[in-house]
Amino acid sequence: xxxxxxxxxxxxxxxxxxxxxxxxxxxxxxxxxxxxxxxxxxxxxxxxxxxxxxxxxxxxxxxxxxxxxxxxxxxxxxxxxxxxxxxxxxxxxxxxxxxxxxxxxxxxxxxxxxxxxxxxxxxxxxxxxxxxxxxxxxxxxxxxxxxxxxxxxxxxxxxxxxxxxxxxxxxxxxxxxxxxxxxxxxxxxxxxxxxxxxxxxxxxxxxxxxxxxx
Numbered sequence: 273x274x275x276x277x278x279x280x281x282x283x284x285x286x287x288x289x290x291x292x293x294x295x296x297x298x299x300x301x302x303x304x305x306x307x308x309x310x311x312x313x314x315x316x317x318x319x320x321x322x323x324x325x326x327x328x329x330x331x332x333x334x335x336x337x338x339x340x341x342x343x344x345x346x347x348x349x350x351x352x353x354x355x356x357x358x359x360x361x362x363x364x365x366x367x368x369x370x371x372x373x374x375x376x377x378x379x380x381x382x383x384x385x386x387x388x389x390x391x392x393x394x395x396x397x398x399x400x401x402x403x404x405x406x407x408x409x410x411x412x413x414x415x416x417x418x419x420x421x422x423x424x425x426x427x428x429x430x431x432x433x434x435x436x437x438x439x440x441x442x443x444x445x446x447x448x449x450x451x452x453x454x455x456x457x458x459x460x461x462x463x464x465x466x467x468x469x470x471x472x473x474x475x476x477x478x479x480x481x482x483x484x485x486x
Contacts, residue, residue, distance in 0.1 A: 313354035318485040322356040327370040328363040336394040359444040366407035375437030388419040
């Protein structure tokens with residue numbers, strides 16, 4: 273195992289504590305509606321991996337920076353799985369603002385720009401001094417301008433101010449409520465909640481989901 277993998281394992285062991293401690297350890301099967309959701313990977317990939325997250329959640333930020341690259345490399349880029357992000361926004365008032373804004377970005381500018389914005393939003397949870405950023409409309413606009421033109425940004429702002437993204441956010445929250453989700457990040461693989469503790473557990477669950485899809 274490479275030093276890189278050892279490093280990832282160490283980070284993930286910390287990151288996944290939020291999932292392991294705060295979720296039911298029993299396996300739960302669920303039918304999740306993925307239609308119209310942003311995702312990474314090939315449409316033909318047999319397994320769906322979905323993160324329910326909150327842009328204000330520090331564990332989600334750690335997950336995005338440390339575990340998602342592993343998911344991309346091992347499962348998305350090899351065509352084994354698609355990776356989705358759905359909102360479970362519950363931590364603070366700006367959890368809802370940022371989630372709706374991100375949905376407006378997806379609706380107006382498409383999948384690629386959404387993911388660029390998504391990654392930057394998690395990367396900017398705190399400022400240079402380590403203080404938590406408040407995800408105001410102006411802050412979100414500034415982040416979007418890093419990956420979109422002024423014209424594209426104004427298009428998103430107009431949509432957002434006319435409730436753009438609200439319906440999509442409500443849809444995500446309805447799915448999360450139906451699944452009984454109460455913490456973030458919560459991960460589902462092939463319709464079952466991930467409750468493992470290691471990369472091997474994750475890999476095994478993806479492989480099992482792929483077999484079940486055959």
